[in-house]
Amino acid sequence: MPEAGNCPADWRAKKQGGCWAETSAFKDEGPVRAYVARRGWLIDPRCFRDSRFSAGQMLGALTEVSRKINPDVPLSRGGCLATYNPDWARKLTAQVWSRRVAVECPAWSASQTPCGEETVQSRAFPRETGGENGPDHLIVLENVSPCLKSRNLGLPAFLFHEFLHAAGADSVPLSQHDDPEVSQYAFARDRVYGTEFLCFLSKAKVNAVQCREAVSYETAHPRYDLCRKGFSTDFTSNPPAYFLEGPGASR
Numbered sequence: 001m002p003e004a005g006n007c008p009a010d011w012r013a014k015k016q017g018g019c020w021a022e023t024s025a026f027k028d029e030g031p032v033r034a035y036v037a038r039r040g041w042l043i044d045p046r047c048f049r050d051s052r053f054s055a056g057q058m059l060g061a062l063t064e065v066s067r068k069i070n071p072d073v074p075l076s077r078g079g080c081l082a083t084y085n086p087d088w089a090r091k092l093t094a095q096v097w098s099r100r101v102a103v104e105c106p107a108w109s110a111s112q113t114p115c116g117e118e119t120v121q122s123r124a125f126p127r128e129t130g131g132e133n134g135p136d137h138l139i140v141l142e143n144v145s146p147c148l149k150s151r152n153l154g155l156p157a158f159l160f161h162e163f164l165h166a167a168g169a170d171s172v173p174l175s176q177h178d179d180p181e182v183s184q185y186a187f188a189r190d191r192v193y194g195t196e197f198l199c200f201l202s203k204a205k206v207n208a209v210q211c212r213e214a215v216s217y218e219t220a221h222p223r224y225d226l227c228r229k230g231f232s233t234d235f236t237s238n239p240p241a242y243f244l245e246g247p248g249a250s251r
């Protein structure tokens, strides 16, 4: 567990992390001391005892997500949206605090629906709980192990994806987001997946439409020019699995 002192009572208002705070945000736990990462993520103490990843991996993954949305860290230094959509990056960075985003690690079972299936949200979709000062947006890690295997993009991309849901960035209905048989063209319009791919895959694996969905959101000055070179313009009838697994993939 991270060594750190207690947060001040008004840590959210002050946007002060890197400390421990009392919270009742997590299901079945009652009041507990939870770690507030420097950029605002509230972390369930059970995440630090989780056998699927180390405390360092969890903290490192959230640091990586914070870099991807940091408006001051360009693509060349491991950032992402500072380059592609700085207006949105500013909003997302503030939303970690304002939407009270927390990562919860409840007891889980390998028989729960794993990642990569059409019901992806049932084990990882952000859940809202009532708090004194508005809802907490929880990213709940249930049967998450399959999501972290190499054919997927790992813990940072997983947390980034779920955070975009928590931030309200969806562009398609969840039924379409969940449907592995949706056409590739429709899939490319899915902003949550598109932005995840833009920030975690090489350009050649990202469709130009996915790039355009990400650069045009929450800004009056979309940088469509950034989507012109290097991105895929392949539109076939391949299902979305094609994007991650390449030709011949089946699931």
Ligand SMILES: [Zn+2]
Pocket: 120, 121, 161, 165, 177, 192
């Ligand atoms: Zn999703």
